[in-house]
Amino acid sequence: MSKIAKRLLLGLLTPAAAIADRLESWHRLWAHARLKAALDSALDPSVVVLGTPELHGSRNIHLGRDLFLYPGLYLETQERGRIEIGDGVVLSRGVHIVSYASVILEDGVMVGEYTSIRDANHRIAAGRSVRDTGHDAEPVRIGRNAWIGRGAVILRGVTIGEAAVVGANAVVTRDVPAGAVVAGVPARSIERKRAG
Numbered sequence: 773m774s775k776i777a778k779r780l781l782l783g784l785l786t787p788a789a790a791i792a793d794r795l796e797s798w799h800r801l802w803a804h805a806r807l808k809a810a811l812d813s814a815l816d817p818s819v820v821v822l823g824t825p826e827l828h829g830s831r832n833i834h835l836g837r838d839l840f841l842y843p844g845l846y847l848e849t850q851e852r853g854r855i856e857i858g859d860g861v862v863l864s865r866g867v868h869i870v871s872y873a874s875v876i877l878e879d880g881v882m883v884g885e886y887t888s889i890r891d892a893n894h895r896i897a898a899g900r901s902v903r904d905t906g907h908d909a910e911p912v913r914i915g916r917n918a919w920i921g922r923g924a925v926i927l928r929g930v931t932i933g934e935a936a937v938v939g940a941n942a943v944v945t946r947d948v949p950a951g952a953v954v955a956g957v958p959a960r961s962i963e964r965k966r967a968g
Contacts, residue, residue, distance in 0.1 A: 800820065800821060800822060802824075803821040803822065803823055803824040804817075804819065804820075804821040806824040807819075807821050807824055807825060807841075810824075810827050810831065811827075811831060811833055811835070812831060812832075813833065813834045813835070815835060816835070816836070816837040816838075818837045818838045818839075819835060819837065819838070819839040819841065820839065820840045820841065821841045822840075822841060822842050822843050823841075823842065823843025823844065823845070825841060825845035825846065825847055826844075826845065826846045826847070827847050827848070828846075828847070828848040828849075829848045829849045829850045829853070830849045830850065830851075830853070831847075831849060832849040832853060832854040832855070832871075833847055833849060833854070833855045833856075833857075834854070834855070834856045834857070835857045836857055836858045836859035836860070836861065836879070837859045837860075838859055838860045839857060839859075839860070839861050839862070839863070840861075840862045840863070841863050842862075842863060842864045842865040842866075842867075842885075843865055844865045844866040844867075845863055845865075845866075845867050846866075846867070846868040846869070846870075847869050848868075848869070848870045848871070849870075849871045849872075850870075850871070850872050850892075850907075851872050851907075851909075852872070852873065853870075853871030853872040853873055853874065853875075853891070853892075853909070854871060854874050854875075855869055855871050855874075855875050855876075856874070856875070856876045856877070857877050858876075858877055858878045858879035858880070858881065858916075859879045859880075860879050860880045861877050861879070861880065861881045861882070861883070862881075862882045862883065863883050864882075864883055864884050864885040864886075864887070864922070865885045865886070866885050866886040866887075867883050867885070867886070867887050867888075867889075868886075868887070868888045868889070868890075869889045869890075870888075870889070870890045870891070870892070871890075871891050871892075871909075871912075872891055872892035872907050872909035873891045873892065873909035873910055873911045873912075873928075874891065874911040874912070875889055875890075875891050875911070875912045875913075876911070876912070876913045876914070877914045878913070878914060878915050878916040878918075878934075879916050879917070880916050880917040880918075881914050881915075881916070881917065881918050881919075881920070882918075882919045882920065883920045884919075884920055884921045884922035884923065884924065884940065885922045885923070886922060886923050887920050887921075887922065887923060887924045887925070887926070888924075888925045888926070889912060889914075889920075889926040890912075890925075890926070890927060890928065891909050891910060891911055891912045891928045891929075892907035892908060892909035892910075892928055893907065893908055893927065893928055894906075894907060895907065895908055908928065909928060910928045910929030911929070912926055912927075912928065912929070912930050912931070913930075913931045913932070914926070914931075914932045915931070915932055915933045915934035915935070915936065915950060916934045916935070917934060917935045918932050918933070918934065918935060918936045918937070918938070919936075919937045919938070920932075920938045921937070921938055921939045921940035921941070921942065921955075922940045922941070923940055923941040924938045924939070924940065924941065924942045924943070924944065924959075925942070925943045925944065926938070926944045927943070927944060927945050930944050930945070930946065930947060930948070931947045931948070932944065932947070932948040933947075933948055933949045933950030933951065933952065934950040934951070935950060935951050936948045936949065936950060936951060936952050936953070936954070937952070937953045937954070938954055938955070938959060939953070939954065939955030939956070939959070939962070940955075941957070942954060942955050942956055942957065942959040943956075943957045943958050943959060944958070944959045945958045945959070946958070946959075
């Protein structure tokens, strides 16, 4: 493409891009309104919704204030399951949360892209399809200001303590103490390198 053609195209496209930027705030408002209409509980105006979350099941979901919800969020509650999200939580693109018992994210939790948090596992029974065997569920709780890295998997019955860090792609199968840093499959404690 010649420099002249590129300059002409940019001259034509720049005003359209400016209009698209102005429409982005309307898109966020629309996504917020759609989420609010889909929930049985209140949705605070302080919640930033960058794309309408996909909701499934009973929709027993309670959201706090000052949340930042990226596109591609998947929230599902089945049976007696509930999802409770505290204030100031960030749920990055593609996060999946599925609850048959309860999943609680306390205030200030940050969850990286494509993380999966599930409080139930399928049962396995000889001669039966996994699809038809039901689930074993235990609550999951993630403490205040914990940071969950990209692609982590948090499984049933796990409690992650306040200000803990879960490394990218870790699979968390047991409790993580407050302030701990864990990584790996299965997730294990690692030491932080000290400056110095």
